[in-house]
Amino acid sequence: xxxxxALFKVSPAQREGFLVETKPLIAGSKAEVxxxxxxxxxxxxxxxxFIMVEEWKDEEAVHIHxxxxxxxxxxxxxxxxxxEPMKVTIYRAEVK
Numbered sequence: 103x104x105x106x107x108a109l110f111k112v113s114p115a116q117r118e119g120f121l122v123e124t125k126p127l128i129a130g131s132k133a134e135v136x137x138x139x140x141x142x143x144x145x146x147x148x149x150x151x152f153i154m155v156e157e158w159k160d161e162e163a164v165h166i167h168x169x170x171x172x173x174x175x176x177x178x179x180x181x182x183x184x185x186e187p188m189k190v191t192i193y194r195a196e197v198k
Contacts, residue, residue: 103138103157103158103159103160103194103195103196104157104158104159104160104161104163104164104192104193104194104195105155105156105157105158105192105193105194105195106154106155106156106158106164106190106191106192106193107153107154107155107156107190107191107193108153108154108156108188108189108190109151109152109153109188109189109190109191110151110152110153110154110180110183110184110188111150111151111184111185111186112150112151112152112183112184112185113150113183113184113185114150116182116183116184117149117150117183119182119183120152120180120183123176123179123180123183124142124154124176126172126175126176127172127173127175127176128140128141128142129172130170130171130172130173131156131167131170131172131173134163134166134167134170135159135163135166136158136159136160136162136163136164136166136167137156137157137158137159137163137167138157138158138159139155139156139157140154140155140156140157141154141155142154143155150185
């Protein structure tokens with residue numbers, strides 16, 4: 103299993119736009135065959151910091167996800183919402 107954490111620092115003026123644009127990304131990603139879970143969480147101490155926590159069956163599922171229209175569309179727009187570059191961390195989990 104592959105776990106991805108994508109950390110977003112969102113400009114306060116762009117917060118609502120960011121939340122609107124994440125909805126089709128999340129819905130489309132959850133519908134993908136290799137997806138286990140895909141959720142957006144808000145930092146309780148900083149309302150403009152979010153983390154997307156993704157769980158994927160394997161690396162191939164991540165590769166397919168990265169080619170999907172909903173992922174690409176969000177990627178093209180995401181920069182306009184952010185106050186600093188997105189930080190992505192990828193983990194591998196052994197499922198037993």
